[in-house]
Amino acid sequence: MMKGTLSDRMGAALLMAPLLLFLILAYAWPFLGVVKWSFTLPTAGLGQYHALLTDDLVQSVFIRTLRIAAIVTVVSVTAAYAITVVWVRGSPVQRVLAEFCILVPFWISVLTRAFGWVALLSNRGLINTWLQSIGFISEPLTLVRNEFGVIVGMSHFLIPFAVFPLASAMRSLDERVLLAARGLGSSRMRTFWTVFVPMTRSGIIGSALIVFVFSLGFFVTPAILGGGRSVMIAELIYLRIFQSPDWGLGAAISVVLVVFVGALMALLFRYVKPKQLV
Amino acid sequence: MPTYRPGPVSLILAVLVALFLLMPLLAVIPVSLTPSRMLAMPTGELSLRHYRSLIEDPRWLESILLSLRIGMVSSIFSTVLALTFSLGVWMFQPRFTAALVGFVLLPMVVPPVVSAVTLYFLLTSVSGLTSFFGYDTWLGVAMAHSVMTVPFATVLILVSLSQLDRRIDLAARGLGAGVWERATRVIMPNIKFGIVTAALLSFVLSWEEIGVTLFITSVNAITLPRLMWMGLRDNIDPAIAALSVILIVITVLVLAVRSVVNRQRTGN
Numbered sequence: 103m104m105k106g107t108l109s110d111r112m113g114a115a116l117l118m119a120p121l122l123l124f125l126i127l128a129y130a131w132p133f134l135g136v137v138k139w140s141f142t143l144p145t146a147g148l149g150q151y152h153a154l155l156t157d158d159l160v161q162s163v164f165i166r167t168l169r170i171a172a173i174v175t176v177v178s179v180t181a182a183y184a185i186t187v188v189w190v191r192g193s194p195v196q197r198v199l200a201e202f203c204i205l206v207p208f209w210i211s212v213l214t215r216a217f218g219w220v221a222l223l224s225n226r227g228l229i230n231t232w233l234q235s236i237g238f239i240s241e242p243l244t245l246v247r248n249e250f251g252v253i254v255g256m257s258h259f260l261i262p263f264a265v266f267p268l269a270s271a272m273r274s275l276d277e278r279v280l281l282a283a284r285g286l287g288s289s290r291m292r293t294f295w296t297v298f299v300p301m302t303r304s305g306i307i308g309s310a311l312i313v314f315v316f317s318l319g320f321f322v323t324p325a326i327l328g329g330g331r332s333v334m335i336a337e338l339i340y341l342r343i344f345q346s347p348d349w350g351l352g353a354a355i356s357v358v359l360v361v362f363v364g365a366l367m368a369l370l371f372r373y374v375k376p377k378q379l380v
Numbered sequence: 381m382p383t384y385r386p387g388p389v390s391l392i393l394a395v396l397v398a399l400f401l402l403m404p405l406l407a408v409i410p411v412s413l414t415p416s417r418m419l420a421m422p423t424g425e426l427s428l429r430h431y432r433s434l435i436e437d438p439r440w441l442e443s444i445l446l447s448l449r450i451g452m453v454s455s456i457f458s459t460v461l462a463l464t465f466s467l468g469v470w471m472f473q474p475r476f477t478a479a480l481v482g483f484v485l486l487p488m489v490v491p492p493v494v495s496a497v498t499l500y501f502l503l504t505s506v507s508g509l510t511s512f513f514g515y516d517t518w519l520g521v522a523m524a525h526s527v528m529t530v531p532f533a534t535v536l537i538l539v540s541l542s543q544l545d546r547r548i549d550l551a552a553r554g555l556g557a558g559v560w561e562r563a564t565r566v567i568m569p570n571i572k573f574g575i576v577t578a579a580l581l582s583f584v585l586s587w588e589e590i591g592v593t594l595f596i597t598s599v600n601a602i603t604l605p606r607l608m609w610m611g612l613r614d615n616i617d618p619a620i621a622a623l624s625v626i627l628i629v630i631t632v633l634v635l636a637v638r639s640v641v642n643r644q645r646t647g648n
Contacts, residue, residue, distance in 0.1 A: 109492070117467050117472075118474070118480065122480065125486075126489075129487060129499075132505070135498075135501045181400065182397075184390065192385065196386075199398070206405065210627065213588070213609065214408070214624040220616065221404070222404055227421070228407050236446065262401075268457075269538045321493050322591060323569065336492075339494075340594070343497065343595070356494045356497045363491055
């Protein structure tokens with residue numbers, strides 16, 4: 103191999119430079135600008151970071167975000183597990199149907215899906231209209247513009263993302279172990295809980311971390327289904343920048359969010375290899 | 381040979397999850413047919429007025445055209461950048477490849493809202509320099525979308541390069557082909573499918589992008605998702621239901637065609 107000759111290095115540099123330059127100018131440089139905002143607006147110093155630690159509103163939004171992200175993670179991974187079992191191990195017809203139910207929502211935009219939940223859950227939506235028409239309730243139930251709506255909408259968005267790491271773990275599992283357990287007299291339930299689930303552990307961890315990380319920075323679904331009442335971190339950043347306007351605090355929250363997500367990603371890659379996630 | 385199949389409990393749970401996944405997509409159909417001007421279930425009579433308003437209201441058409449233009453420009457731009465970068469990685473395997481690829485993938489892993497603040501900073505900073513490029517301009521949106529889609533395009537092209545047999549490139553090189561010929565006449569024809577997929581995915585991601593767009597547009601560059609957002613936040617406009625039904629039908633058709641094509645490709 104003639105690796106490392108001058109013309110080779112030139113070729114590599116010429117081919118790789120455009121994208122690297124583009125991202126340095128359009129992404130790395132402005133990100134440093136945001137970091138600068140967090141230290142200089144409105145006055146120079148650590149004031150914004152101090153505010154993060156003391157401001158009651160910011161604190162309550164952080165806690166709400168962590169709580170919603172944790173609930174959404176449990177709901178999404180459990181639901182994804184149930185449908186992935188059928189997608190990976192079902193009969194051919196069951197597999198096609200499961201794949202359809204996973205991929206169609208996956209490819210539909212986040213706005214359309216959030217709107218679908220508004221159509222179902224709002225006061226004059228499908229569920230309330232139906233419950234009222236059969237006389238089950240007289241006043242419409244409040245199903246959106248609260249945390250319930252946010253959790254439902256976010257779980258719906260994230261289930262397909264939770265499916266892929268689980269599917270990869272279930273595919274790489276040796277079927278003979280399961281058949282051996284059944285052959286030795288273990289019941290279906292017991293085989294599932296003591297053999298199948300433990301063998302897909304890496305998929306469960308990967309899928310939970312992906313869903314959790316995604317939930318932390320979620321913007322569209324909480325903003326629509328929360329109706330301004332259950333504000334999460336991402337919406338708080340938007341409000342600080344466009345409504346208050348308090349660019350410094352918005353920037354400081356962004357920086358904290360990146361650091362937190364970065365730490366979680368580092369944790370993710372300690373437990374799972376990137377290849378197991380797809 | 382016996383196989384391990386899911387039992388009845390698993391099947392029932394999976395059906396419940398499937399219903400949960402499809403429910404909101406089905407719910408928009410009756411809402412789109414309501415004769416009322418507000419979001420409501422049709423009572424008795426059905427109407428296509430909201431489908432008609434999609435054609436008659438110029439705002440919808442304008443935003444669709446704008447989204448198409450932004451999608452095409454940003455998709456071409458990000459695919460070309462991703463392609464040259466990936467060719468550089470594959471052909472020369474330079475040092476620090478892992479770090480460079482990691483850097484390129486950053487916009488994909490950083491929370492979208494932080495990327496949105498970053499691009500807002502960028503576009504408001506350059507707004508003072510020119511009037512056609514910057515905050516709330518279509519070119520600014522196209523560039524911001526390129527930042528967000530280029531990691532996905534790069535991943536797809538790198539994956540299809542990784543399945544390519546290195547020996548055909550070595551043969552071309554041994555026979556005296558230069559870098560340009562190797563890239564355009566040997567490597568690229570072999571990863572055509574990956575390049576097209578990267579361009580399509582970039583387009584789709586730009587077409588439905590809302591998180592970043594919300595931060596970098598206000599009154600001029602109203603893309604389709606931005607217009608839907610406005611209709612969803614204030615007074616919910618049932619035209620959104622009609623639009624959603626159309627988008628869902630297109631998605632289902634594309635997926636169906638793709639699965640048929642895939643079956644034929646693997647069948648041969």
